Amino acid sequence: MTELHLPWLELCVLVPLLGALVVARFREPTDARIYGVTFSIITFVLATCTWLDFIWMRASEAQDRFHLLSRLTGHELLQLDEISAPLLPLAAMLFALTTVATVRSKGRRFSFFWTLITESILLATFSCKTPWLLISLLTLATLPPFFELWTRGRATGMYMCYMTLFVVFMIVGWSVAMAEGGPTAHSHSLYSIIPLLLAVLIRSGIFPFHSWVPDFFDKSSFGSAILFMTPLTGVYAAVRLVVPIAPTEVMQGMGLLSLFTAVYAAGMALVQVEGRRMFSFLFMSHSAMILVGLEMANVQGLTGALCTWISVSLSLTGFGLAMRAVEARFGRLQLTNYLGLYEQMPLLAVCFLLTGVASVGFPGTMGYVGSELLIDGAVGTYPLVGIAMVIATALCGIAVLQVYFVLFTGTRHISSISLRMGLREKIALLTLVILLFAGGVVPQLNIASRHHAAEDLLKDRGILSTPHAFEPWKQWLAPTTAHLPAPKAHPHD
Known part of the structure; x- marks a missing residue:
């Protein structure tokens, strides 16, 4: 054979x-x-x-x-x-x-x-x-x-600065890890873990290493920026280089920084006045929430993070392509005035809205089950983390609706030429919309695949699917049930 x-x-x-x-x-x-x-x-x-x-x-x-x-x-x-x-x-x-x-x-x-x-x-x-x-x-x-x-004559200083640090931290971190025994070693020092963690934070746009992401979206072509960011290569680097060898404390540190970034970036997406910058902060919020899921030591939350990885890649690509299609007709999008484009491009408006709400796990879409698993896994282990993730998701949803209203409602746009989508744009956007809703109606294949992957990750980390132990400064994250008194024995026992 x-x-x-x-x-x-x-x-x-x-x-x-x-x-x-x-x-x-x-x-x-x-x-x-x-x-x-x-x-x-x-x-x-x-x-x-x-x-x-x-x-x-x-x-x-x-x-x-x-x-x-x-x-x-x-x-x-x-x-x-x-x-x-x-x-x-x-x-x-x-x-x-x-x-x-x-x-x-x-x-x-x-x-x-x-x-x-x-x-x-x-x-x-x-x-x-x-x-x-x-x-x-x-x-x-x-x-x-x-x-x-x-080639386009754009400034490359900020991009090269961050990417140089990204590469240097990876090389330094893994060199030290190999000197300490490589992946098979029982433990690694912070001298190897911290550089690798910093590399992942930089590539994923996690605070405080996030400023290059809006700058990159602003200076690069929108399509190239989408393809460089939405596959979430930084998350893959974390899965292969950090998760298998990082101790619990480092994973919790990554989770806390990612959680702050998720809420911060979602709030920033609400106040942006330029379309590409809004998209960049929306991306950073979703990327950070997936990294929060990777820190969890239970199959449910980790499965949700891996499912969300796939749904976010599809939905944000569709949302970016819809925004790119509007840009092709009007140039850089300013979110300060209503454009009222719905009557001129109704199908594009529908695709814009559906891919946008799919990115935040709207019911019936591929991201719904993954988001539920991710948030339920967080709430079951760290209640306040789950609440923060719900807030971040809600803010992202509000940001998507806000941009939709600015671009497609509020006034009536008069045009002497057709602004409707071409055949190529229809094929791309409708394909993504169909996949997002098909994955929501029949999520079993995706969930089963990501469940097996989550189990493999937990085996690589060498831990059971149980909550972590906490140091005193992390007690505010502990489950609420940890402070409840033990149940009393029944008098007839």
């Missing part, structure tokens, strides 16, 4: 690279877009086949999965597990739909060459568990956005 298996994993990483070489030959954006869309769709098909092959092999308990790199190098450089397997088709879909939705007016500012390079690096990253190779891929992933900013 081995001969019948194709090297799906290697193919879905290699095809975008080949596509980038083909696209680089074309100077005209129209030709580059055609080949960019073609190769991104082929990559999505290959990534889906990779995922299905993983599911079939797991169900049949077979061990003869074909790896081309293993045959050539003798080392299994790229491999999948329960955590990463669904991330490949997810990432490939985001790239394919963003490329499809790119209209001609955006073609000269959206680099199809660098998009395909970024996609190949991201798919390799999600297929990697070897720490040093993962660090190398995360480093390479920071280069395409830099070259795009540099």
